[in-house]
Amino acid sequence: MxxxxxxxxxxxxxxxxxxxxxxxxIEYIDYTDYRDVAGAIKAxxxxxAPAIGAAAYGLALVASHSTARAVAAxxxxxxxxxxxxxxxxxxxxxxxxxxxxxxxxxxxxxxxSVDQIRQAxxxxxxAIAKEDIRTNKxxxxxxxxxxxxxxxxxxxxxxxxxxxxxxxxxxGVIRTAHEHGKRVQVYxxxxxxxxxxxxxxxxxxxxxxxxxxxxxxxxxxxLMRTAxxxxxxxxxxxxxxxxxxxxxxxTYNLALVAYAHGVPCYVMAPTSxxxxxxxxxxxxxxxxxxxxxITCVGDEQVTPDDVQVKxxxxxxxxxxxxxxxxxxxxxxxxxxxxxxxEMVERAEAARNxxxxxxx
Amino acid sequence: MxxxxxxxxxxxxxxxxxxxxxxxxIEYIDYTDYRDVAGAIKAxxxxxAPAIGAAAYGLALVASHSTARAVAAxxxxxxxxxxxxxxxxxxxxxxxxxxxxxxxxxxxxxxxSVDQIRQAxxxxxxAIAKEDIRTNKxxxxxxxxxxxxxxxxxxxxxxxxxxxxxxxxxxGVIRTAHEHGKRVQVYxxxxxxxxxxxxxxxxxxxxxxxxxxxxxxxxxxxLMRTAxxxxxxxxxxxxxxxxxxxxxxxTYNLALVAYAHGVPCYVMAPTSxxxxxxxxxxxxxxxxxxxxxITCVGDEQVTPDDVQVKxxxxxxxxxxxxxxxxxxxxxxxxxxxxxxxEMVERAEAARNxxxxxxx
Numbered sequence: 001m002x003x004x005x006x007x008x009x010x011x012x013x014x015x016x017x018x019x020x021x022x023x024x025x026i027e028y029i030d031y032t033d034y035r036d037v038a039g040a041i042k043a044x045x046x047x048x049a050p051a052i053g054a055a056a057y058g059l060a061l062v063a064s065h066s067t068a069r070a071v072a073a074x075x076x077x078x079x080x081x082x083x084x085x086x087x088x089x090x091x092x093x094x095x096x097x098x099x100x101x102x103x104x105x106x107x108x109x110x111x112x113s114v115d116q117i118r119q120a121x122x123x124x125x126x127a128i129a130k131e132d133i134r135t136n137k138x139x140x141x142x143x144x145x146x147x148x149x150x151x152x153x154x155x156x157x158x159x160x161x162x163x164x165x166x167x168x169x170x171x172g173v174i175r176t177a178h179e180h181g182k183r184v185q186v187y188x189x190x191x192x193x194x195x196x197x198x199x200x201x202x203x204x205x206x207x208x209x210x211x212x213x214x215x216x217x218x219x220x221x222x223l224m225r226t227a228x229x230x231x232x233x234x235x236x237x238x239x240x241x242x243x244x245x246x247x248x249x250x251t252y253n254l255a256l257v258a259y260a261h262g263v264p265c266y267v268m269a270p271t272s273x274x275x276x277x278x279x280x281x282x283x284x285x286x287x288x289x290x291x292x293x294i295t296c297v298g299d300e301q302v303t304p305d306d307v308q309v310k311x312x313x314x315x316x317x318x319x320x321x322x323x324x325x326x327x328x329x330x331x332x333x334x335x336x337x338x339x340x341x342e343m344v345e346r347a348e349a350a351r352n353x354x355x356x357x358x359x
Numbered sequence: 360m361x362x363x364x365x366x367x368x369x370x371x372x373x374x375x376x377x378x379x380x381x382x383x384x385i386e387y388i389d390y391t392d393y394r395d396v397a398g399a400i401k402a403x404x405x406x407x408a409p410a411i412g413a414a415a416y417g418l419a420l421v422a423s424h425s426t427a428r429a430v431a432a433x434x435x436x437x438x439x440x441x442x443x444x445x446x447x448x449x450x451x452x453x454x455x456x457x458x459x460x461x462x463x464x465x466x467x468x469x470x471x472s473v474d475q476i477r478q479a480x481x482x483x484x485x486a487i488a489k490e491d492i493r494t495n496k497x498x499x500x501x502x503x504x505x506x507x508x509x510x511x512x513x514x515x516x517x518x519x520x521x522x523x524x525x526x527x528x529x530x531g532v533i534r535t536a537h538e539h540g541k542r543v544q545v546y547x548x549x550x551x552x553x554x555x556x557x558x559x560x561x562x563x564x565x566x567x568x569x570x571x572x573x574x575x576x577x578x579x580x581x582l583m584r585t586a587x588x589x590x591x592x593x594x595x596x597x598x599x600x601x602x603x604x605x606x607x608x609x610t611y612n613l614a615l616v617a618y619a620h621g622v623p624c625y626v627m628a629p630t631s632x633x634x635x636x637x638x639x640x641x642x643x644x645x646x647x648x649x650x651x652x653i654t655c656v657g658d659e660q661v662t663p664d665d666v667q668v669k670x671x672x673x674x675x676x677x678x679x680x681x682x683x684x685x686x687x688x689x690x691x692x693x694x695x696x697x698x699x700x701e702m703v704e705r706a707e708a709a710r711n712x713x714x715x716x717x718x
Binding site: 212 | 383546548551554558561562565571572573574576577578579580581582584585608611615616618645656658659661662666668671674
């Protein structure tokens with residue numbers, strides 16, 4: 001999978017795998033302007049956590065190509081760019097988290113020249129990418145005991161290497177179970193409207209040699225009732241302080257259906273996706289996307305002309321339908337509030353300790 | 360809507376609207392051979408109840424074009440053709456019901472010539488089509504009190520004029536409510552994999568001037584949680600004696616999601632779809648359809664090559680998740696067993712009384 005990293009930085013250029021073309025074609029696009037990076041996030045050239053990496057490296061582009069001579073001027077440019085990048089995907093809390101972290105770093109009092117900021121920004125973007133890999137590997141290991149041998153798993157959307165910089169969350173735990181010798185088979189929700197499951201997850205599972213079947217999103221209940229399903233795993237875009245989870249549209253239906261069958265539903269959530277400032281899911285804004293995601297599939301129009309469409313890109317799964325939330329710090333069971341807070345604080349402390357150690 | 364009847368008989372030819380081309384093109388195909396009619400049912404040129412009409416008229420084609428000179432020989436041809444037509448859609452009980460009714464009629468002792476059988480077969484096919492219209496209109500009227508004014512409704516698959524000979528079941532009740540001056544708006548489940556909702560239901564609602572928005576099937580929970588939904592209406596392919604209902608894949612998920620939100624879920628079921636010989640849903644065979652329904656949308660391939668697919672065409676909704684089953688004889692509430700039996704028997708008695716009167 002290493003050959004298909006979703007995102008890389010080469011000499012002041014961000015190179016991104018164009019996920020819209022998968023599984024048909026493997027094509028990379030080079031970006032040198034942060035506005036194009038914001039456009040790519042919006043257009044879903046890149047999605048999930050690599051969008052976070054893209055945003056972080058987007059600020060590195062700004063710093064790298066800036067002609068500013070004063071520290072304050074460069075910092076203003078970075079703040080303006082961060083706003084543009086954040087607007088590209090406002091539901092994803094870790095995008096805001098990464099941008100804020102980058103800005104905080106560039107405002108550090110010890111940075112006294114434009115060049116120092118330039119280096120600091122790039123170092124921080126690299127650190128975020130590296131942490132992402134380490135975090136996900138740990139998260140996947142933490143979830144491993146939840147996957148029985150011979151497990152049948154339903155997976156929604158795409159949460160693998162393509163959705164992250166290198167390894168993935170919900171698909172990562174499937175991969176980790178597979179690599180640890182557990183037999184797993186996966187029902188892959190196709191994930192309308194954008195088919196991230198049918199296109200990306202199926203493609204990744206094929207690369208990994210993990211048995212899988214693509215299903216329509218609405219077949220999950222039928223399979224739980226007739227074929228036996230052991231667990232559902234999903235990623236998340238944002239987890240509120242109480243455990244309510246924003247994720248790709250269809251996650252809530254899957255969680256409700258799993259709940260009705262007594263099938264556990266696990267949310268894989270790096271602590272960077274936990275937003276303690278949001279008390280519950282009702283406070284999370286849901287992005288509405290363009291109608292043509294529903295009315296057209298490629299060049300194929302499936303609806304009558306000018307049809308009205310309702311296309312929420314995400315939904316909120318209330319915490320009571322989530323069996324456990326797994327982070328790189330461990331497993332949280334309901335009620336979530338205290339445990340999530342504790343895990344976020346521990347993760348922050350660990351990051352701070354590491355920063356102090358590395359200087 | 361009258362202009363777009365799904366099925367008509369003209370001088371020993373069955374003319375069918377090719378529903379696969381909607382909403383792009385309105386094209387009719389003429390059939391003179393029952394084997395082509397079976398093929399059309401299998402290929403979903405025609406679906407839902409018109410498939411039943413098509414099967415009935417299919418036997419009329421056999422009788423009309425047969426060169427048999429003996430009553431027994433013609434009857435053998437009809438039985439053989441009925442088997443072929445039945446195999447085209449084995450999950451739909453009313454197809455078997457219509458074929459059996461046709462065969463029973465042709466075996467009546469008073470028919471003593473090939474010509475008499477020929478006429479009887481055609482008369483019976485016309486009667487089935489006519490009954491279908493009357494039955495659905497009554498069923499829709501029976502359901503009318505269940506639709507409040509200003510109702511927001513989720514509708515799955517296609518159950519309108521295209522799914523029936525002239526009026527429809529679940530979409531028929533929406534149309535009836537609209538025609539009775541109730542304000543309704545419909546969230547149209549697109550209904551993967553074949554998009555019957557996005558293609559056909561949206562098209563019919565547009566013709567009828569009823570406000571509607573197409574949604575992905577997995578968005579129903581999000582809309583119930585955030586937008587308010589008053590009821591769900593679905594059709595059915597077969598209802599077991601205990602009320603378990605076989606219908607288009609995704610019906611079960613919708614019913615579970617509605618149940619979790621306390622939103623009523625109504626099944627519109629002409630008594631011809633109630634199969635008292637089947638005790639419960641577990642005894643209903645579920646048709647698996649071809650993988651390319653999931654892997655391709657028109658010419659657009661959405662999955663990697665050679666991907667494995669699981670494509671059940673129907674699912675079973677256990678009776679406990681169904682708020683009421685509405686037939687042309689009235690409304691059944693749980694427990695269903697006795698009331699369904701009574702309604703089927705009353706419908707049969709009414710049919711027999713009418714036959715005696717007319718015949």
